[in-house]
Amino acid sequence: MIEWEFGPADVAGLRFAHSPMAEVVAGVFALRAVGGPHEAWRRRVAPELSRWPTFRAVLCGPLGYAPDFLTPPPHGSRPTFADELAEVAATPLDVVAEQVAAGWSGRSAPPEIEWFTRDPAAALARLVAEIRGYFEVAIRPLWPRLRAAAATEIAVRGRVAAEHGARRLVDGLHPRLGWDGAALQLRYPHKHGRWSLDGHRLTLLPTGFAGGEIYAMPDSPVGRTLWYGPRGFGNVWTAEAAPKADARLSALLGPTRAAVLTLLAAPHSTGDVAARLDLSAGTASHHLTTLRDAGLATASRSGRRLLYERTHLGDQLAGQ
Structure with a gap:
């Protein structure tokens, strides 16, 4: 030891x-x-x-x-x-x-x-x-x-x-x-x-x-x-572009919003989310705002970028 x-x-x-x-x-x-x-x-x-x-x-x-x-x-x-x-x-x-x-x-x-x-x-x-x-x-x-x-x-x-x-x-x-x-x-x-x-x-x-x-x-x-x-x-070596949302989380929030919440385990900007999930900037912004208003995500500014990440409640819902 x-x-x-x-x-x-x-x-x-x-x-x-x-x-x-x-x-x-x-x-x-x-x-x-x-x-x-x-x-x-x-x-x-x-x-x-x-x-x-x-x-x-x-x-x-x-x-x-x-x-x-x-x-x-x-x-x-x-x-x-x-x-x-x-x-x-x-x-x-x-x-x-x-x-x-x-x-x-x-x-x-x-x-x-x-x-x-x-x-x-x-x-x-x-x-x-x-x-x-x-x-x-x-x-x-x-x-x-x-x-x-x-x-x-x-x-x-x-x-x-x-x-x-x-x-x-x-x-x-x-x-x-x-x-x-x-x-x-x-x-x-x-x-x-x-x-x-x-x-x-x-x-x-x-x-x-x-x-x-x-x-x-x-x-x-x-x-x-x-x-x-x-x-x-282990996901580093897979071909998947973004982490998959749990099926139960997808059933609760819808697949796109669940994927956004899953992604927010680390800080992401609206542009990051749109690029990772192949969404328009408007769609990504809508889901991020909804998650923030629900207390599942928080936003903080880093330089010129507004970064979103999960709250502790968001972590619990995402099973982390």
């Missing part, structure tokens, strides 16, 4: 974010798995790995290790891939060389790994370029769905916490995660350790490619993160 010292006062410091680099690294973990909802994605992407030999050597080593510098804790809730990749590129070279070598400790390393010892600046530049190439092929086509799944998870968790208290952010997050009031417990039978937050806040990262797994970065000097699969992560 892995434990983090985590008292009630630490709960208030919990934050959520969606990290593109966490999706990159978790995607490589998914490539090593068998079966699951992303099997078709795996068959498409795995043969392409030879195009990125440095990336493959760093992340597909014999110890199954991913250097911490590749997944820095996000500074905001929605960092861009470019922002995170720039932070990776700015990692001190001694840290890069040390962490890359750790993935091959005790093993005969290939030339791509030895390069980080001889010329870490050039090796890091090559790694960054190959990460960019991998992202375009493996992650970019799924990015809108990965982002939407994370946004939905974060919105729902926030509403639950507002209704029931911050402790509910942890409850039900993952079957292997528990909290005894003094420590977060990750129930892995063959992994052991105990850490503290060491002055850091814990960032929860809903990561589509984490799937049914949960990953922890418990002792990095740059921060503490926990990656887990957001609810409905």
Whole structure:
């Protein structure tokens, strides 16, 4: 079992974010798995790995290790891939060389790994370029769905916490995660350790490619993160353009309005709803206004956009 010292006062410091680099690294973990909802994605992407030999050597080593510098804790809730990749590129070279070598400790390393010892600046530049190439092929086509799944998870968790208290952010997050009031417990039978937050806040990262797994970065000097699969992560790999409404909800509200309410698990503008559900802007606006007037949705302004999302009552009706 892995434990983090985590008292009630630490709960208030919990934050959520969606990290593109966490999706990159978790995607490589998914490539090593068998079966699951992303099997078709795996068959498409795995043969392409030879195009990125440095990336493959760093992340597909014999110890199954991913250097911490590749997944820095996000500074905001929605960092861009470019922002995170720039932070990776700015990692001190001694840290890069040390962490890359750790993935091959005790093993005969290939030339791509030895390069980080001889010329870490050039090796890091090559790694960054190959990460960019991998992202375009493996992650970019799924990015809108990965982002939407994370946004939905974060919105729902926030509403639950507002209704029931911050402790509910942890409850039900993952079957292997528990909290005894003094420590977060990750129930892995063959992994052991105990850490503290060491002055850091814990960032929860809903990561589509984490799937049914949960990953922890418990002792990095740059921060503490926990990656887990957001609810409905399997839908990321389906061809469906928008989440399906429950049949009973459709019978109650009508199929279109039920689909709109289902979509509002995450914030959407009128234009977003119209595009996702293939509606006219007027029709989307009518259904959103009706749901808001019924207390099932709320609207808030973000810059020039008016964003709608479900209320707690809307979550209950939608079965979330």
